Amino acid sequence: MDATGSIRLAACDCLTPLGNAAHTHAALLAGTRALHPTPVLGRDGGDSVPLALLPGRALDETVPPTWLQAMQPLLAPLAGDGWGTARKPVCFTSSNFGVGSLHAFRRSGDPAHAAYGTPAASIEQIRHTLGWGTHFAIFSHACVSAHLGLLHATRMIQAGLADSALVVSYDFLSPFVAGGFHSLKILNADLPAPYMARDTGSIGLGDGAAYAVLTRDQGALSIMEQHLHNEMYHFTANRPDGAGFATALAPLAHAAAGRRLWVKGHGTGTLEAGRLEAHAFALAFPGAPLVGWKGSLGHTLGSCGLVELALAATALQTGQTPGTVGTSAPTFTDTVATAPFENRAYDGVVCASNAFGGAHAALLLCHA
Numbered sequence: 001m002d003a004t005g006s007i008r009l010a011a012c013d014c015l016t017p018l019g020n021a022a023h024t025h026a027a028l029l030a031g032t033r034a035l036h037p038t039p040v041l042g043r044d045g046g047d048s049v050p051l052a053l054l055p056g057r058a059l060d061e062t063v064p065p066t067w068l069q070a071m072q073p074l075l076a077p078l079a080g081d082g083w084g085t086a087r088k089p090v091c092f093t094s095s096n097f098g099v100g101s102l103h104a105f106r107r108s109g110d111p112a113h114a115a116y117g118t119p120a121a122s123i124e125q126i127r128h129t130l131g132w133g134t135h136f137a138i139f140s141h142a143c144v145s146a147h148l149g150l151l152h153a154t155r156m157i158q159a160g161l162a163d164s165a166l167v168v169s170y171d172f173l174s175p176f177v178a179g180g181f182h183s184l185k186i187l188n189a190d191l192p193a194p195y196m197a198r199d200t201g202s203i204g205l206g207d208g209a210a211y212a213v214l215t216r217d218q219g220a221l222s223i224m225e226q227h228l229h230n231e232m233y234h235f236t237a238n239r240p241d242g243a244g245f246a247t248a249l250a251p252l253a254h255a256a257a258g259r260r261l262w263v264k265g266h267g268t269g270t271l272e273a274g275r276l277e278a279h280a281f282a283l284a285f286p287g288a289p290l291v292g293w294k295g296s297l298g299h300t301l302g303s304c305g306l307v308e309l310a311l312a313a314t315a316l317q318t319g320q321t322p323g324t325v326g327t328s329a330p331t332f333t334d335t336v337a338t339a340p341f342e343n344r345a346y347d348g349v350v351c352a353s354n355a356f357g358g359a360h361a362a363l364l365l366c367h368a
Contacts, residue, residue, distance in 0.1 A: 007154045008219035008368060010164065014210035014310035015074045016297050017052045021210075024297070025314040028322030029340050033296045035191060035204040040182045042175040049187050051173060052206030052298040059175055061100040063112040067172035068125055071209050075130055075168070078211065083166050084133030089156060091149035093139045093169040095302030098122035100174030126168070143266070144228065144353050145169065146210070146305030147361035151226050153214050163215070169306040170209035177301070178205055184236065192269025194292035195278045195336045196327045201271035208300025208307040221313055224348070224364040225255040231358040238276055238358065245280035248360035252350055253284040256364055259347040261285055262321055262337075264312045266354045267292020268299050273354065278332035285350060289337040295326030305353040305361065312349045312365060319344040 013020055017034040018027040027034075034052035039045045042059035053059065057066045082088045102117035104110070116122055119138055127136070139148040146169040153165035181187040181203065190202035214223070231244030238244055263281050267274060281290050293308060294300075300307050315321045323339040331338070343349075348366030355361075 006222040006224045007157060008215050008217055009221040009223060009313060009365070010213040010215045010219040012210065012212040012310040012313055013074060014208065014307045015070065016208055016307060017054050017206060018297070020074070021310040021314045025311055025318065025322065028293055028296055028311070028325060029320055031325050033191070033325060034206060035296065035298050037189070040175070040178045040187070044175065046179070047182065048189060049178065049182060050191050050204035050298065051178060052204060053173060054207045057207065059173060059178065061104040061113065061174060063110065065098065065101055065116050067170065067207070068116065071126065071170060072129060074209055075126070075211060078130060078166065080131045084127060084135050086135050087163045089162050089165050090132060090136040091139060091153050091165065091167045092123050092136055093145040093149035093167065093302060093306070094119070094171050095140055095142050095145050096171050096177055099176055100172060103174050103176040140302065141359055142355035142357060143299070143301055143304055144355040144359045144361040145302030147226070147228060147353055147363065150212065150223070150363065151228060154223065154226060157214060157216055165214050167212045167214065167306060169303040171301040171303040172207045173205055181205060186270055191326055192295045193327045194267030194269050194295050194324055195274050195290065195331050197330045197332055201269055201274065203268045203270060204294065204298035206298025206300045208297065208303040210303055210306035210310045212306060212309065220368055221316060222366055222368045224366050225252050226363040227251045228359065228361045231360070233358045236356050238273055242276040242280050244358055244360050245276055246284065248362050249280060249284040252362050252364050256285070259366065260345065261348055261350055262289045262291070262343055262346050263350045263352070264308055265290055265292045265352055267324065268294050275332045277354070278336060282333045282335050288335060289341060290333070290335045291321060291324045291337050293322060293325060295324060305351070309351050309365065312351050315343060316349060316365065316367065
């Protein structure tokens with residue numbers, strides 16, 4: 001699936017344990033890590049693994065959920081304002097929605113948790129709090145969920161079905177989510193080092209939320225091209241020849257011909273996927289610096305595509321790109337940028353995400 005032709009990014013922001021997009025961007029430039037050793041099962045203990053939780057937030061959910069309270073300042077500028085109407089639809093994206101509340105319900109038996117647990121229930125809480133209407137769509141495909149929302153919003157505007165569209169993405173950790181990744185043996189005590197060639201790989205997980213307002217002609221940045229490809233090779237693994245990555249990037253490489261770009265990769269810290277991804281970027285965009293920020297923020301799951309888009313937009317607007325926090329030589333390719341760099345001489349950035357099930361998504365963000 002793809003969307004050709006540009007769409008403007010009128011506004012965007014994110015929420016991470018390091019703050020909003022501006023504060024998180026500044027912290028990444030300084031090399032700050034939001035990840036800290038945390039019992040993987042919350043109050044039930046378990047191994048300590050690197051998690052990045054919002055300040056004051058525990059892994060175990062409360063009533064009302066702490067994530068709902070945390071999102072209110074992020075989305076406050078969008079309260080009312082006609083969102084959720086026929087000409088201003090909302091796309092909600094997540095991989096887990098309120099699953100932490102369902103886990104708390106099952107663990108405690110308190111039915112109050114259930115009012116926040118399902119996708120529809122968690123969205124209704126957000127919509128009601130902000131006074132949004134009922135014209136919305138829901139997208140969930142693991143870690144490319146945000147890209148699906150962006151693609152759908154773009155198509156709605158380009159087809160003349162909407163004047164503008166709002167994409168909202170959120171994923172917050174719980175013992176259910178952290179325990180699941182721990183069972184896959186990819187979430188362990190080691191801090192992640194994206195694109196670093198070392199003996200063992202590991203990821204971190206983080207809380208994250210973001211929004212983006214898309215319009216036809218307002219905003220200083222344009223999403224020039226978007227592409228989504230599913231290689232359907234394996235539930236958790238990629239084709240060993242990297243063909244899925246190459247297929248997803250080819251339309252962007254064609255659209256970007258003649259432009260000088262840098263790349264914001266997925267970069268979770270796993271070895272095989274990191275190696276395939278780094279080499280695919282080097283082939284599709286020769287010489288383009290590659291960065292990944294999950295070594296600081298952890299993997300924010302279904303929200304990562306939008307959280308990191310907001311940070312990439314901030315980097316373009318400030319002229320400063322944070323390096324790949326937590327990574328040092330040797331790296332899979334010599335294009336991996338471990339230190340911050342000035343990007344004012346660049347035309348834009350490729351933002352990419354990958355997901356379980358063989359999904360690859362990428363977009364091209366440029367100065368309008």
